[in-house]
Amino acid sequence: MVGFGTVARIWETELAPDARINPHRSVLGTGNYDVNVIMAALQNYGFAAVWWDKRRSLEKLVLNKIHGFILNIPSSVMLGFVSLPIRRKHWIAVREVYGVYYNLDSKLKSPVRLGGENEIRKFLKEHMSEEPCEMLLVVQKDVEEDGTWWNVAV
Numbered sequence: 001m002v003g004f005g006t007v008a009r010i011w012e013t014e015l016a017p018d019a020r021i022n023p024h025r026s027v028l029g030t031g032n033y034d035v036n037v038i039m040a041a042l043q044n045y046g047f048a049a050v051w052w053d054k055r056r057s058l059e060k061l062v063l064n065k066i067h068g069f070i071l072n073i074p075s076s077v078m079l080g081f082v083s084l085p086i087r088r089k090h091w092i093a094v095r096e097v098y099g100v101y102y103n104l105d106s107k108l109k110s111p112v113r114l115g116g117e118n119e120i121r122k123f124l125k126e127h128m129s130e131e132p133c134e135m136l137l138v139v140q141k142d143v144e145e146d147g148t149w150w151n152v153a154v
Helices: 004-015 035-044 117-128 141-146
Strands: 047-053 068-079 083-095 099-103 112-113 134-140
Touching: 035 047, 035 134, 047 141, 068 117, 083 117, 099 117, 112 117, 117 134, 134 141
Parallel strands: none
Antiparallel strands: 047 134, 068 083, 068 134, 083 099, 099 112
16 A cells, blocks of 8 residues: 555655655645556556546456546535535545455545446446546556457457
8 A cells, every 4th residue: 555655755755756745736735646656656566557548448448457547526625514616636546355346436435346347347437427527547566468358359
């Protein structure tokens, strides 16, 4: 698991060693690191992030080759218990554990069980239909290099 200390070290030592203000984080200091920090953190652990082209069918995904998913989704802004009419992007992670996929969104009280392969494809399809939403596939470096995370024939 990549913690805040790791993320802070990555931008301080790798992405912006001479910067006084973090150029890869929200100016409000609320987290929201940009994709460069996520990609660098994954690389430190032997993984790669593959951008998913939403024009492709989700049926092409070879799920057993994918370690997880990172989605950048629209999210409501909360002020205490009040939801403001403002939406901003929020990173969420989805991971498979023993054949069951879980939504690991930090805004949830605990991980939410999504189900198996059919349910994860449905979950991803629903989120990918929202604008603006982007998805990264988290795969081992060799899987990224050989492209076995998707089935060209489907």
